Amino acid sequence: MSSDIKARIIKQVAPDLALVEKALEENLDPNLDLVRKIASHLLFSGGKRLRPLLMIHSARICGYDTGFEILFSIIFEYLHAATLLHDDVVDEADMRRGKRAAHTKWPAPQVVLTGDFLLARALAIAAKTCEPRVISVIAKITQAMSQGEIDQLEQKGKKDLSETQYLEIIEGKTAVLIQGACQSGGIIAKASPKKEAALASCGYHLGMAFQMADDLLDYTATAQELGKNPGADMREGKLTLPLIHSLAQANDADREWMHGVMAETDFEQDRFEALREKMFGLGGIAYTQTRAQHHVTQAKASLEIFEDSDSKALLQLIADYSIERKV
């Protein structure tokens, strides 16, 4: 099922994807070789280009077809890369997309400043849309993401986090950017307020589903699939929904045992396996799958007001893929 969906998506997006890659290369345009190296290390390391594709098809589902949607779509990949560069420094994560995180290869200040540079490139292209509301959307995204990340830093290492707090964190961390990409597609297409709101809603729910699926994969995928060791979130002191729900369902003895594993700084693989078993048993995995599926359903429902089109079909496929994927 999953690989079939993926094949269908890839077939439909391949030509656009090639154009997006070309635009990402051509518009980077740094003066300094070091900036190109740091930015390229992350930008051209096998990202799915989810945000550009969503923006392109959000514009096209509204009938936009000037071709400029390709250029405008890379705003959201540059923005995404900028936040990843800042987050890598913030999180002190060692791996990203199966490669060493930028800040382990270059000094953190240079990585932070390259993030600023990418944000500037995103803005330069956003200005070309001549739509001040795209700028407002970018401002809103950046505001939510920076505050969300600070919030997550403040919560880090806590033994308990409520589901509500978790939802706020992933909204700021992932959903607002994907929401903004979809909404901006509607804005450049000069869609009706109703259609623009529907695209924003679709993007929001897609973002929530994607992040929940990511958080699931951190417990269910293999190191090879992930490009980093599973359980990384927990090791970094980040509680995500599978664990939050399991803790909430656990009896006192189980909870104490789980807190014990979580507190180990350098736990063995078999301890992680045991924790994973426990989380399956307590329903944390299944519950997260159900919540992610709920957001997929909501995302697809938001698209109902649009007439049938290739872009609508693709957005629906991407929604399904968001939780079916293995990486």
Next chain:
Amino acid sequence: MSSDIKARIIKQVAPDLALVEKALEENLDPNLDLVRKIASHLLFSGGKRLRPLLMIHSARICGYDTGFEILFSIIFEYLHAATLLHDDVVDEADMRRGKRAAHTKWPAPQVVLTGDFLLARALAIAAKTCEPRVISVIAKITQAMSQGEIDQLEQKGKKDLSETQYLEIIEGKTAVLIQGACQSGGIIAKASPKKEAALASCGYHLGMAFQMADDLLDYTATAQELGKNPGADMREGKLTLPLIHSLAQANDADREWMHGVMAETDFEQDRFEALREKMFGLGGIAYTQTRAQHHVTQAKASLEIFEDSDSKALLQLIADYSIERKV
């Protein structure tokens, strides 16, 4: 002379300054208390509000008088504060405006992310101008500043830096932002291309003069005037024009002696005094004053195409003040 100019400027700008302060407070609008604390620590620590004032009067010199110039002017103070927060982390400087730098009070990641938040606030207000070219200007500023800072990091600790390299660095570090503030004043006033270019030129030269004056003060002012120890640039391995020109004029023996002082990690006050004496003797101080004065003259010349007005007189006064000031 200097204190007279300052008094005249303050008298003219006091009412606007109060409105700018109010706008800076009201538009900060963070969700998180920590973000407010970090941002306020820098924003409300006695900045001169040079960039907002230049933007306001660049708009008014073109006849703009809707009152919105106050709101729009804070774009450039938020942007300035955002870059200072990122630069403080990058430079690992301990003092800023006579207070401890933000990153010595809070962890660096939170400081970086608060910088991102301030940039987002600047963008949100910029979107309200409904002038995509203001966004292009902000993109250009951010691009130049991030790359300029990386460039400076790469040059750090070098014993020799050419005057041309120095000029490139201060252009990226200071001049582009002040240039952008003045140009944006012209853009919101819908000034003719000629007037907009004149304002951009005025801002560029003002920025160059201001930075040279700053670099002079690091050798000529007292610790009390500076709010930090003089000679800080050299201690951080940053060569600025007074030293660059002195090194270029020195004979081999003097140059070797100066390189010796520069290489000391923890030099005594009397060593610094001796170096300062040497720099006066070699003409590094006087040369920098002459170059700064040249930029002041250019800035004022750029304003000649404008008819006489209060704003024109004020911009001329600020140009004079840029190199007369003691702090």
